[in-house]
Amino acid sequence: MSSTWGDTLKLSIFGESHGPAIGVVLDGLPAGEEIDMEQVLRFMDRRRPGKDPFSTPRKESDLPRVLSGVYQNRTTGTPLAAMIQNSDTHSGDYSELASVARPSHGDFTGFIRYHGFNDPRGGGHFSGRLTAPLVFAGALAIQMLERRGIYTGAHLASVAEVADRRFSPVSLSKEELLSPGQKAFPVLEDKAGEEMRERIETARMDRDSVGGTVECGVIGLPAGVGSPMFGGVENVLSSILFGIPAVKGVEFGLGFEGSRLTGSQYNDSFCLKNGEICTATNHHGGILGGITSGMPLLFSVAFKPTPSISQPQQTVDFISRTPKELVIKGRHDPCVVPRAVPCVEAAAALGVLSLLLDGVGGGFDR
Numbered sequence: 001m002s003s004t005w006g007d008t009l010k011l012s013i014f015g016e017s018h019g020p021a022i023g024v025v026l027d028g029l030p031a032g033e034e035i036d037m038e039q040v041l042r043f044m045d046r047r048r049p050g051k052d053p054f055s056t057p058r059k060e061s062d063l064p065r066v067l068s069g070v071y072q073n074r075t076t077g078t079p080l081a082a083m084i085q086n087s088d089t090h091s092g093d094y095s096e097l098a099s100v101a102r103p104s105h106g107d108f109t110g111f112i113r114y115h116g117f118n119d120p121r122g123g124g125h126f127s128g129r130l131t132a133p134l135v136f137a138g139a140l141a142i143q144m145l146e147r148r149g150i151y152t153g154a155h156l157a158s159v160a161e162v163a164d165r166r167f168s169p170v171s172l173s174k175e176e177l178l179s180p181g182q183k184a185f186p187v188l189e190d191k192a193g194e195e196m197r198e199r200i201e202t203a204r205m206d207r208d209s210v211g212g213t214v215e216c217g218v219i220g221l222p223a224g225v226g227s228p229m230f231g232g233v234e235n236v237l238s239s240i241l242f243g244i245p246a247v248k249g250v251e252f253g254l255g256f257e258g259s260r261l262t263g264s265q266y267n268d269s270f271c272l273k274n275g276e277i278c279t280a281t282n283h284h285g286g287i288l289g290g291i292t293s294g295m296p297l298l299f300s301v302a303f304k305p306t307p308s309i310s311q312p313q314q315t316v317d318f319i320s321r322t323p324k325e326l327v328i329k330g331r332h333d334p335c336v337v338p339r340a341v342p343c344v345e346a347a348a349a350l351g352v353l354s355l356l357l358d359g360v361g362g363g364f365d366r
């Protein structure tokens with residue numbers, strides 16, 4: 001199904017950007033897991049729009065209302081449903097867009113796929129707003145994993161051509177992993193963050209947009225989680241990460257850069273550290289044969305530039321089939337990537353939780 005992900009752990013996202021509400025149903029969660037709602041809200045706040053000039057000025061409180069699956073602050077193990085109301089909708093901004101395809105957006109493909117019955121307002125079900133329930137679900141997964149010593153963190157690794165330094169691939173500590181998430185602008189090096197902000201501001205002034213990458217790490221995972229071929233850690237994580245709108249690439253470890261190295265340059269030597277088997281380098285990003293090696297799990301996600309820019313663009317009206325010049329009104333992020341950082345963490349945590357619940361390798365202990 002198009003908006004449902006997973007097998008043992010099933011995640012369904014529903015709603016439209018300008019409908020009454022959006023939400024999520026999570027089925028297959030373990031029972032008896034305590035939920036710290038304040039921590040959930042703090043995590044969701046990192047994605048919330050309207051907090052600074054670098055994100056869309058749309059103001060949403062993003063308060064999730066849990067409808068089922070939690071009793072006396074613990075998961076019941078039955079489907080957990082949560083709803084987030086939409087309040088700050090300006091549907092008039094989109095009235096002219098109903099049949100004019102925004103370049104790079106899902107307007108044209110959505111119209112064809114749903115025979116014109118989809119809700120086009122604000123991108124409808126294709127909107128970045130639909131990541132709010134994903135981030136809510138991920139916040140729950142993060143708590144369940146942290147209780148078992150597994151930590152997920154991410155940072156803005158680049159915006160256009162401006163880059164942050166990378167996570168330490170071998171000795172990534174909990175402090176380094178979680179530090180960007182505690183900042184208003186989630187980078188490791190604040191100097192790089194300043195340059196990124198300037199780059200985004202330039203794009204905004206030019207009525208343009210920029211893309212970027214997010215680097216994500218997971219530590220504390222034992223060796224042996226995952227499967228070869230189709231049930232691998234890469235497969236599971238990619239399938240949920242590509243559910244985040246505007247994601248155009250996912251690479252693990254050195255990824256594409258590794259393809260330019262020789263085997264002797266790329267291979268991570270095995271060694272012993274305090275009696276534990278590990279590798280001296282971590283080009284493999286913590287995954288060998290689809291299975292965790294026990295080294296930090298590391299991957300990067302590429303986001304394209306925000307499709308909606310306010311410069312005049314050439315397009316067509318897909319109902320009248322006539323060429324059109326389009327000037328987009330409405331409120332849009334000149335760069336979606338800062339707000340996408342918690343979305344990547346959420347997707348990663350849900351992916352890892354589902355791998356553990358599948359019980360292959362490490363398993364999920366109560």
Ligand SMILES: Cc1cc2nc3c(=O)[nH]c(=O)nc-3n(C[C@H](O)[C@H](O)[C@H](O)COP(=O)(O)O)c2cc1C
Nearest residue numbers: 105106126127128245246247307308332333336339
């Ligand atoms: C957090 C977030 C916010 C987004 N905000 C916008 C936006 O303001 N304007 C826009 O055109 N696209 C925005 N997008 C991207 C579009 O939703 C996305 O590009 C579109 O649905 C087409 O899907 P695709 O890029 O995956 O092909 C956002 C994406 C994310 C993750």
